[in-house]
Amino acid sequence: xxxxxxxxxxxxxxxxxxxxxxxxxxxxxxxxxxxxxxxxxxxxxxxxxxxxxxxxxxxxxxxxxxxxxxxxxxxxxxxxxxxxxxx
Amino acid sequence: xxxxxxxxxxxxxxxxxxxxxxxxxxxxxxxxxxxxxxxxxxxxxxxxxxxxxxxxxxxxxxxxxxxxxxxxxxxxxxxxxxxxxxxxxxxxxxxxxxxxxxxxxxxxxxxxxxxxxxxxxxxxxxxxxxxxxxxxxxxxxxxxxxxxx
Numbered sequence: 001x002x003x004x005x006x007x008x009x010x011x012x013x014x015x016x017x018x019x020x021x022x023x024x025x026x027x028x029x030x031x032x033x034x035x036x037x038x039x040x041x042x043x044x045x046x047x048x049x050x051x052x053x054x055x056x057x058x059x060x061x062x063x064x065x066x067x068x069x070x071x072x073x074x075x076x077x078x079x080x081x082x083x084x085x086x087x
Numbered sequence: 088x089x090x091x092x093x094x095x096x097x098x099x100x101x102x103x104x105x106x107x108x109x110x111x112x113x114x115x116x117x118x119x120x121x122x123x124x125x126x127x128x129x130x131x132x133x134x135x136x137x138x139x140x141x142x143x144x145x146x147x148x149x150x151x152x153x154x155x156x157x158x159x160x161x162x163x164x165x166x167x168x169x170x171x172x173x174x175x176x177x178x179x180x181x182x183x184x185x186x187x188x189x190x191x192x193x194x195x196x197x198x199x200x201x202x203x204x205x206x207x208x209x210x211x212x213x214x215x216x217x218x219x220x221x222x223x224x225x226x227x228x229x230x231x232x233x234x235x236x
Contacts (some may be wrong), residue, residue, distance in 0.1 A: 008139055009209035009222050056225075058209075063144035065207075079209075080143060083225035086138070086169065086210025087122050087181050087201060 002036075002072060007081040012015050023074050031072045033059050056083055058073075089153050089165040091146060096173045100160075100182045105183050108168045117198035120201050126176035128223070131216045136174045141209040152203040156185070159199070160192040167200065169210065178189035181227035200234055205229045233235075 010016050021036075024076040029037045037059075041051035048064075059066050060079040072078060088110070100121045108117045113196040126133055153165050163186035170180050183200045187193040 005141070007141060007209070008213070060141070060144060060209075063141070063147060079144070081141070081209060082222070083192065084206065084209050085212045085223045085225050086140070086208050087205035 002074065003077045004036075004040075005079040007079060007083050009063075010050055010080050013050055020042075023072075025060065032068075033061070033066060033070050033072065033078070034068060036072060036078065057081070058083065088151075088163075089157075089167070091149050091153065091166075092168045093140065093145060093171050094168060095170075097170070097178050098168055098182070099166075100184075103147075103166055103168060104184050107164055107186060111163045111186060114186040114188060116187050116193040117184065118187075118197040119182060120197050121179050122175050122181040122201070124174045124178045124180050126222040128214060128216075131218060133214045133216050135215045137215070138169075138171045138174060138180070139211045139213070139225075141169050145209050148208045149204060149207050152200055152207065153202075154217045155194040156199050156234075160187065161195045162187050162192060162196055165196070165200070166231065167204070169204075171210070171235065197212055201210075202232055202236065203228075206233060 001022055003018065003020055005018045006014050006016055023031060026035060026039050037051045041048045058081045061070050061072060063076055104117065104119050124136060149167050153167060166182065166184045168182045174180055183197050185193045185197045206229050214221055214223060
């Protein structure tokens with residue numbers, strides 16, 4: 001299973017803190033961050049609005065900020081988060 | 088040596104700085120930055136703020152920033168304490184304190200750590216104002232400042 005976490009504005013807009021997705025559900029031979037985002041956007045509103053308008057979205061894979069094209073494997077933890085505002 | 092803590096409750100920066108200052112007698116310089124909760128932002132009065140974070144990743148992100156500072160400058164000890172949860176005006180939000188043998192390295196390392204913490208450690212602030220709640224927007228100037236390093 002792939003564990004997915006949503007933070008801050010995204011958690012609120014999606015009304016979802018975390019979920020698990022079976023990699024087979026995505027029907028991809030090698031799954032990238034973009035494939036996962038397209039799958040989530042395909043759920044309709046509010047998912048499509050959050051994931052289609054994602055220029056200011058940070059993605060972490062296994063708690064490391066990741067670039068586009070990063071591959072996701074079974075048992076990975078993927079987090080979608082807005083730009084950070086600590087300090 | 089470094090001491091990284093995320094705290095739900097208010098803390099006293101002067102106690103932390105005092106402990107850090109005495110930890111190693113060969114260090115002659117202590118530089119600290121304290122970020123305070125303000126009661127005004129974008130022209131509105133702010134009553135309180137809630138700090139969300141990503142447990143696990145936040146600690147490792149701060150740890151990585153501190154390790155980079157330690158590789159770059161010769162430092163003694165480093166303390167980074169950050170609040171999470173509910174914060175009220177005049178509460179300290181973050182403390183970065185650094186010791187080194189002489190002042191130059193401690194000044195630089197302290198600023199480096201807070202600059203990267205603000206742009207790389209996963210924290211999100213939500214303000215409670217008289218006009219309702221709102222998420223704080225990330226500042227472009229914080230990201231631009233990283234190019235100084």
